[in-house]
Amino acid sequence: MSAKIINGTAVAKGIRAECQKRVAGLKAKSNLIPGLAVIMVGDSPASAVYVRNKVRACEDVGIRSTVINFPADTDPETVISKIQDLNRDVNIHGILVQLPLPPQFRINQILGTIDVDKDVDGFHLYNVGGLVIGDTVFPPCTPYGVVRLLEHEGIPLEGRNVVVVGASNIVGKPMALMLMQRDATVSICHAKTRDLAQFTILADILVVAVGQPNLILPQMVKTGAVVIDVGINRLPDGRLVGDVDFEGIREKASHITPVPGGVGPMTVTMLLVNTINSAERSLGIDSPPQYPL
Numbered sequence: 001m002s003a004k005i006i007n008g009t010a011v012a013k014g015i016r017a018e019c020q021k022r023v024a025g026l027k028a029k030s031n032l033i034p035g036l037a038v039i040m041v042g043d044s045p046a047s048a049v050y051v052r053n054k055v056r057a058c059e060d061v062g063i064r065s066t067v068i069n070f071p072a073d074t075d076p077e078t079v080i081s082k083i084q085d086l087n088r089d090v091n092i093h094g095i096l097v098q099l100p101l102p103p104q105f106r107i108n109q110i111l112g113t114i115d116v117d118k119d120v121d122g123f124h125l126y127n128v129g130g131l132v133i134g135d136t137v138f139p140p141c142t143p144y145g146v147v148r149l150l151e152h153e154g155i156p157l158e159g160r161n162v163v164v165v166g167a168s169n170i171v172g173k174p175m176a177l178m179l180m181q182r183d184a185t186v187s188i189c190h191a192k193t194r195d196l197a198q199f200t201i202l203a204d205i206l207v208v209a210v211g212q213p214n215l216i217l218p219q220m221v222k223t224g225a226v227v228i229d230v231g232i233n234r235l236p237d238g239r240l241v242g243d244v245d246f247e248g249i250r251e252k253a254s255h256i257t258p259v260p261g262g263v264g265p266m267t268v269t270m271l272l273v274n275t276i277n278s279a280e281r282s283l284g285i286d287s288p289p290q291y292p293l
């Protein structure tokens, strides 16, 4: 078997075209331009690349983005005060704080300052809690992007065995909750899981979000499984790879996402979707039903 390679770039492009139309509609009908504020503390080169990608993606669809940079030694109160200003700013519909933050910050305190209705990353405790009961304001972008990819490929979730490898607050845990919400049977594995392969081999759908190249080898995957590789790893030779042995597993899986060009482009795209949804809600417009939780 040779797996179908899920082209996240192409799926994301289609969704971005819809985003562009929705932004144009908001401008034409209500003279409103969706606004996203991105707060970055410190000068991590990786964060700078992510922020640049988000800004570019916003430009592509007509969202107005503002980046607010603070030096690494900034007092948390200064950032909190800026977030409070942005909460009050009617031209800003989405606020995100680029993670990680320097050590003097308590992440939950910072994220908890963001107005729930502008929390387009979906990391505020209210939004995280909403995932548990299947009713959140903004689904977090990476797992949301994975769900959209699975939907696009027509992969059913109900009753399927899904194994999520990685249990972080921003990917693995919300991913598991969103899949449970769709009636999948979900197992979550993490660094202390004993004998990872005994779980992964049972997966109809395997989602891997760890940050370790070649963690998942072909013998750990069931024939015909759907493999979603969220991991992003830079090898010493400069190549970008995911967490799974792509070449080996594509011979066994039914579907697989490449890295790059799989989940990555979807993450940024779902940020655009969340920001546009927020702008529409600010006018009392319901977001399109094709974007359920």
Ligand code: NAP
Pocket (backbone or CB within 6 Å): 142, 165, 166, 167, 168, 169, 170, 171, 172, 189, 190, 191, 192, 193, 196, 209, 210, 211, 212, 215, 230, 231, 232, 233, 263, 264, 265, 267, 268
């Ligand atoms: P993270 O916060 O470092 O979490 C990694 C998770 O993997 C933790 O839950 C950890 O377990 C688990 N883990 C570590 N070693 C393991 C092992 N040997 N077996 C099973 N589980 C193991 O990372 P993250 O932020 O979730 O990101 C994960 C990866 O996805 C990274 O490569 C990141 O760059 C990538 N990512 C990609 C996108 C995208 O858009 N494609 C978005 C976000 C992140 P413990 O909880 O027990 O420590």
